[in-house]
Amino acid sequence: GGGGEPVYDARHVCVTNGAVGAVYCSLAAQIESSTSDDVVVSPLPSYGLYMSDAQLLGGTFRALMPTGKAEDGFALSPVDVRRAFDDHGDSLRCLVLCHPNNPTGRCLSSDEARNLALELDRQLEVRPDSFSVLLDEVYAGIGGSAHESILRYASPALRRSCLLCLSASKGLGGAPGMRAGFVACADPDVTRQLIKVQMATGANVSVPSQEFLAASLRHVLGDPKGVMGDIDAHYRSRTDLVCDRLEEIGERYLGHRRAFCPRRPQGTFYVLGRFECLGQTDLEVQRTLRDAYRSGVRDVRYGVAVVPLSAFLMDETLCMVRICCAVDLDVLNRAMDVVEYMVSDALATSK
Incomplete structure (x- = not known):
């Protein structure tokens, strides 16, 4: 010790x-x-x-x-x-x-x-x-x-x-x-x-x-407590938004809040999302979300970075991606709208 x-x-x-x-x-x-x-x-x-x-x-x-x-x-x-x-x-x-x-x-x-x-x-x-x-x-x-x-x-x-x-x-x-x-x-x-x-x-x-x-x-x-608290609150509001939206989407479409967000992050400004309905690999998931965002959002100068978990040496068939939340809240909301649309469409098509 x-x-x-x-x-x-x-x-x-x-x-x-x-x-x-x-x-x-x-x-x-x-x-x-x-x-x-x-x-x-x-x-x-x-x-x-x-x-x-x-x-x-x-x-x-x-x-x-x-x-x-x-x-x-x-x-x-x-x-x-x-x-x-x-x-x-x-x-x-x-x-x-x-x-x-x-x-x-x-x-x-x-x-x-x-x-x-x-x-x-x-x-x-x-x-x-x-x-x-x-x-x-x-x-x-x-x-x-x-x-x-x-x-x-x-x-x-x-x-x-x-x-x-x-x-x-x-x-x-x-x-x-x-x-x-x-x-x-x-x-x-x-x-x-x-x-x-x-x-x-x-x-x-x-x-x-x-x-x-x-x-x-x-x-x-x-002012360690004050400054670090401000930094944490800034990013926490963003990761909470993404996790809340993913949990709502999971509950609405699959009846399981953790379906698309297995775990909320405790630190960093990243959220790991799991989207098995959007592709057979995490790279397919990334491409699906990227293409949908580009076609569905008018101003694509400000996007949300999504990285396949295989970039971190993990199995690509987990279909997990890292979502970067270090952007404005309205940008994150637009991105989650795109995610919900794609999930809804994919699940409807698979029925």
């Missing part, structure tokens, strides 16, 4: 070109490029950047299928983590965990975070200094008190093995495009290696990005 909130200062922080740069630097500092024996493991569904970076750096990427189902947000358990180490042993160089999760919006509860930390500590006892844990928490702040970090419960040894990736584009600032992120590590020696990677691959982060990151953090830290 850990000892409360970790404290970082300048010795522990490497400023990067956004969260993308933070993830790359973290993996580059862990993977030995002269061999493919170094394994990076990430639970599914997994953001594609983890796999592409691992392979680009000469490592081997392996996906970990959790025991949790869609209705549980594909929850990760300590048993799943243990299985990853049993399968890959000392070759497992980095375990990548994303919470709040992209694309599910699932957060860890305090019990889940504590139990995962305990399992990782057990693995460190067996394999001291053999692996790191990349904690991608870029969506922290969107989800309010629902988000619990493994770092809160990590032992000092585990904290020194954790690389925390954050940016100002989501919950800490809500400013995508500023390319302002950072990696924090309790081990200053590791941080120095991260800085070397950042300097070699991207030089210094641009001054405007650094200034914005500093201003964003000052703003958040000046």
